[in-house]
Amino acid sequence: MDRFWLQCSKEVAHIFIVFEGVDGSGKSTQLNLLDKYLIQKGIKTLATREPGGTPVGEKIRELLLDPSYTEIMDRTEALLYAAARAQLVAQVIRPRLEQGTVVLCDRYIDSTLAYQGYGRGMDLPFLSKINELASGGLAPNLTVLLDLSPEEGLARSRKEKIADRLESQSLTFYHKVRRGYLELAQRKPELYLVLDARQNTEQLHQVICARIGGIIGV
Numbered sequence: 782m783d784r785f786w787l788q789c790s791k792e793v794a795h796i797f798i799v800f801e802g803v804d805g806s807g808k809s810t811q812l813n814l815l816d817k818y819l820i821q822k823g824i825k826t827l828a829t830r831e832p833g834g835t836p837v838g839e840k841i842r843e844l845l846l847d848p849s850y851t852e853i854m855d856r857t858e859a860l861l862y863a864a865a866r867a868q869l870v871a872q873v874i875r876p877r878l879e880q881g882t883v884v885l886c887d888r889y890i891d892s893t894l895a896y897q898g899y900g901r902g903m904d905l906p907f908l909s910k911i912n913e914l915a916s917g918g919l920a921p922n923l924t925v926l927l928d929l930s931p932e933e934g935l936a937r938s939r940k941e942k943i944a945d946r947l948e949s950q951s952l953t954f955y956h957k958v959r960r961g962y963l964e965l966a967q968r969k970p971e972l973y974l975v976l977d978a979r980q981n982t983e984q985l986h987q988v989i990c991a992r993i994g995g996i997i998g999v
Contacts, residue, residue, distance in 0.1 A: 795878045795879075795881075795922075796878075796883045796884070796922055796996060796997055797874065797878060797883075797884045797886070797919070797920075797921045797922050798815070798883065798884070798885050798886070798921060798922060798923050798924075798925065798993060799885075799886045799888070799889040799891070799921040799923070799924045799925070800812045800885070800886070800887050800888070800924075800925045800927070801888060801889070801891050801892060801895070801924055801925070801926045801927070801962060802926060802927035802928065802929060802934075802962070802978060803929055803931055803934040803935075803955055803958055803959055803962070804934055804935060804938045804947070804948050804955075805929065805933070805934030805935055805936070805937035805938035806927040806928070806929040806934050806978045807927055807929075807937075807978050807982065807985070808887060808888075808925070808927050809830075809887050810982060811925065811927065811982075811985055811986060811989055812828060812885050812886075812887050813828065814982070814986045814989075815885060815986070815989055815990065815993060816828045816885055818986070818990050819883060819993070819997070819999070822999045824883055824997065824999065825880075825881060825882045825883065826882060826883045826884075826885060827873070827877045827882050827883070827884050827885070828884075828885045828886075828887075829869065829873055829874070829884070829885070829886050829887070830886065830887035830888065831862075831865065831866060831869060831886060831887065831888040831889060831892065832845055832861075832862055832865035832866070832869075832888075833865065833869070834869045834873055834874075834886075835865075835868045835869055835872050835873060837865070837868045837872075838865040838866075838868050838869050841861050841862075841864060841865040842865065844861065845858065845861055845862065845865075845946065845947075846945040846946050846947065847945070847946060848945060848946045848949055850946065851946075853946075855897060855901045855903055856903070858897060858901075859893060859897045859903060859908060859911065860911065862892075862893050862897070863893070863911045863912055863914070863915040864915070866889070866890070866893075866912065866915045866916060867914075867915040867916070869886075870915065870916050870917060870919055871917075874886065874919065875917070875919060883997065886921070889921060889924075890912045890916060890920075891924060891926075891962065891965055893908055893912055894908055894909070894912075894961060894965060895958045895959075895961035895962045895965065896947065896958050896961075898961060899957045899958055899960060899961025899962075899964075900950070900954050900955070900957045900958040900961065901954075902957075920972075921972070922972075922996060923972060923973070923974060923992070923993070923996060924966070924972060924973050924974070925973075925974045925976065925989055925992075926962055926963075926966050926973055926974065926975045926976070927976055927978040927985070928959070928962070928963065928975055928976065928977060928978055929959075929977075929978035929979065930959070931952050931955030931956055931958070931959060932952065933979070934955070934978075935948065935952070935955065963975070974988075974989065974992050976988060976989070
């Protein structure tokens with residue numbers, strides 16, 4: 782998504798939904814479908830993404846995904862993601878939640894834990910600490926995890942566009958990322974909706990709407 786949408790309508794209290802998954806899993810598609818569904822139900826929504834969602838965050842995104850910057854160190858990468866997250870939470874997510882807007886975000890803290898933690902092998906407590914500081918402790922009500930094999934996900938992703946800096950990583954890296962996501966979901970299963978991303982788009986959308994409807998009450 783290149784922008785976020787704010788629709789003024791029915792208000793609900795502090796509902797923050799995150800979509801996660803390996804590249805090519807279809808999370809952005811499902812987020813957009815849910816956004817449209819909630820708008821049709823009269824729910825005030827905002828859809829955003831990480832890294833990005835603010836002018837500062839979008840500049841950081843350009844840097845992080847530019848394949849020419851091969852020299853970016855792992856710790857630098859993690860701190861840049863945290864910086865973009867801090868800006869997004871302070872400038873966009875938290876203010877909209879306080880206004881009663883349902884916020885939908887394409888990636889959040891779990892992406893850092895999965896990619897930089899499990900994928901790159903960085904220290905998970907360190908990553909958790911910097912992201913606690915960046916987010917101010919803001920956690921999603923639900924994380925929708927679209928699970929897909931890296932082979933299929935990258936094949937989908939690379940069919941649509943040229944691989945960015947992260948998408949150029951090895952299959953071994955992405956298998957570690959996938960394992961990380963699944964382990965994170967297993968720790969607090971009540972806070973996750975884990976779905977097989979091989980299902981067709983409409984099937985996934987219906988399951989997601991049913992779960993979110995139970996949370997929001999629509």
